[in-house]
Amino acid sequence: AQGGEGARVRESLIGFLTELAGGDKERARGIGWDASVEPCDGNRTVWPGVGCNGAPAGDGRITAIVLERKGLDGTINAASLCAAAPALRVLSLEGNELRGDLPAAISGCARLTHIYVGDNRLSGSLPPSLAELASLHVLNVSRNSFSGEIPAELSKLGLVRFCGNDNRFNGAIPEFELSRFEHFSVANNNLTGPIPDDAGDFGRDSFSGNSDGLCGRPDFPPCPPPPSSGENDGKRRRRARTIVMCLGYVLLGAGVAAFVLYMMCSKRRRRPSGVGGKTAATTETSSSVTPGKSAYSLPMSEERMNATAAAAAAVARATPASLVVLQRSGTAASTVMTLNTAAAAAAEAARKLRFEDLLRSPAELLGRGRFGSAYKVVVPGGAALAVKRVKDAAGAEEEEEFRRRMERVGKARHPAVLPPLAFYCAMQEKLVVYEFLGHGSLAKLLHGSIESSQVALDWPARLHIASKVADGMAFMHGALRGGDGDGDGANANLSFSSSYEEDEAGGAIAHGNLKASNILFTATMEPCISEYGVTAPPPPSSAPAAALRADVRAYGVLLLELLTGKATAADGAELARWVTAVIREEWTAEVFDRAMLSSAGAGGDTVASEQRMVRLLQVAMRCIDDASSPSPPPTMREVAGMVNAIREEDDMSLSSEA
Ligand SMILES: Nc1ncnc2c1ncn2[C@@H]1O[C@H](COP(=O)(O)OP(=O)(O)OP(=O)(O)O)[C@@H](O)[C@H]1O
Structure with missing residues (x-):
């Protein structure tokens, strides 16, 4: 490119750079691209960060643009770039602060083999036009905020490295031939569905942190069996989803039906001593659990007693079953602390709960987790459970x-x-009934799609959630110690022990599965810890002390998710490793969720807010990090104390600004 053509190319490239710098001409100039000289002199580089090949003069000279960690915070104008450097093979813009999307026009650089745009703030979907880059081998889009599906067409390319980790991708993993790959990661996204059969040597780390949405190898729950071959992929996945849902309904129905049959027989056996007027017996906690005896009586009509009841009764005699309704006498609403009408209705409904109602009521699968499935059931009267x-x-x-x-x-x-x-437990079937909280979970708020999370989680909101959850956990660890927690938080808190060993002696109960999808929100958007104690802690945390320690660790991981905005796998090890690595490099501020950082600046003293974020991060690391710390891990009460101190300071700073 000579003369006017060369000038146009230079102008185009400098336009591209200026947009990368967010329109900041000074910063763009600082990169050292001089419009008065050619970027390449033969195969010698003249402009910093520009790679040239020795090809004959012409626009085929620029083969690489490498502008890594230059603090560029603008957007990628791919159209300008590709018009000026159509022979570009390597584009690396890693470690900047770039915003906007990866434009579809990137396919104009048809010879690209390597694209590195990791560690930026890019968002939107990956353009399907990437699949037009027939020579693309390496695509690194990790640690951005990309969302939507990973284009299925990418699996048709000859990629050998794909880094899509730490984004917000959803949908299925394209059917990549992973055994050909040198590197592959889609960890920490919102992906669902099967891991490609051909997963090569890639282990859990490449797929973790997808909110348990993935199935198949390695180490993930098995996928539902594939439908008959010959169907196209989309159809197959839709069918698989439907099958999973139907199976769920059938299994729930079967469990409930078996129980109803048992109850019918149980009622008949007890009829001589049965109580007359009470139509739906509610069992108060104090009297409910007598092993071997049903604590719940169902008003069954005679016509429902059929032949199979006898068989069910035989099973039931061997396996005592009961729906235990955990409500005391007195008004239901007074025992449910959320005190709103939906909560009161749910508590009231549960007080009168009959499995027959559950059986007849429409049920909707809410989701499948590692430890089971959750269903929404609207019982007669309209209460949602x-x-x-x-x-x-x-x-x-x-x-x-x-x-x-x-x-x-x-x-x-x-x-x-x-x-x-209420809960039910018999014949290897365990059901726990809760009020249905329809305002989403923390997992959804932090990692859901934009449509599903309209509520922006700013720093004060995150700190509020952290402190409420810590309070709840500390209360439960303390209140359950003596087994006599009666709702008096102050008294319960006084009974805290100072070490896990004492807790062990007191028989405290751990949550066992504390994570963002188990933090639900009430109508007033207050966080509420769900599924407390539902899953027995697996070994090695089955010893009570270890289980409480595991809760503290899980709380630390939850804090990391709140602070980084990144999803994590069940044990959070990968996220913890990433945060540790970033802190080690003294880039602490880099770990924070940018959405949270920008909101912290909105109300006042950003520096002080960021200092409090760093302190909360330190609390998280103390919860997680047992090996390297000389002091023993904190108890939940100590953690709650630390988090509340940070929150009080934050509250005070807000009120002094007001
Ligand atoms: N009481 C509830 N009200 C509303 N939604 C709920 C309730 N309990 C659970 N959910 C939602 O139902 C979905 C499935 O829950 P489930 O507990 O089965 O899975 P999970 O929490 O992802 O995994 P795990 O089995 O490990 O607990 C989750 O999105 C959860 O937030």
């Missing part, structure tokens, strides 16, 4: 343990803990 069906294959002894746990959890009341309203 959530029924968690716990995945379990435990023997009778463990059923007894489950009963005891749920009884004790049902006794403790704290506004930040969703109380179980």
